[in-house]
Amino acid sequence: DVKVTQSSRYLVKRTGEKVFLECVQDMDHENMFWYRQDPGLGLRLIYFSYDVKMKEKGDIPEGYSVSREKKERFSLILESASTNQTSMYLCASSPTGLVTEAFFGQGTRLTVV
């Protein structure tokens, strides 16, 4: 069975902290994505990676960075967490190609206080 695992389901962090959200996939997929989901705004792409150490900015990269040192792992980093980064974060992976579906993790609900 296909599996994308996010390290935490719920996370509470303080303003200014450096936050790491981890995502691991076991399907040998080339592509991995990080989204944030907010009511009324749908899923917005933060960053995606199409190969190890390769990344591209999505639509809302400000305040975030990513790391992909190994094919199976894609990390989202909040350099200095702020309250407006309180959100649901979803990781996804897919094989290469335009016609392939993406598989999602269970999501991380991050609250920054």
Place this chain on the structure above:
Amino acid sequence: AQKITQTQPGMFVQEKEAVTLDCTYDTSDQSYGLFWYKQPSSGEMIFLIYQGSYDEQNATEGRYSLNFQKARKSANLVISASQLGDSAMYFCAMRDGGGTSYGKLTFGQGTILTVHP
């Protein structure tokens, strides 16, 4: 730039009736894929159906069908014989390459579907 628009924040349907969820998209690519996902209250994202830009037939998967109108750039999801378990958020998504071999996956705002008994 890619853009997906879902103009219905919420939809209501009676059990056993059919419902159409709207989705329009914008891309300059000739080759792209369109997807629909369901997100129940548990939060998981469930893939429902896929349509390729070169597919001549509308995609169908069980009670789900995709009404693909390429000239109008629309990819509406039709759910036939609605069930109470269909109550969820539904997302339309598009993947195009922008000249690359990989695909950025862009989502719409979502539509909350409520099925009444």
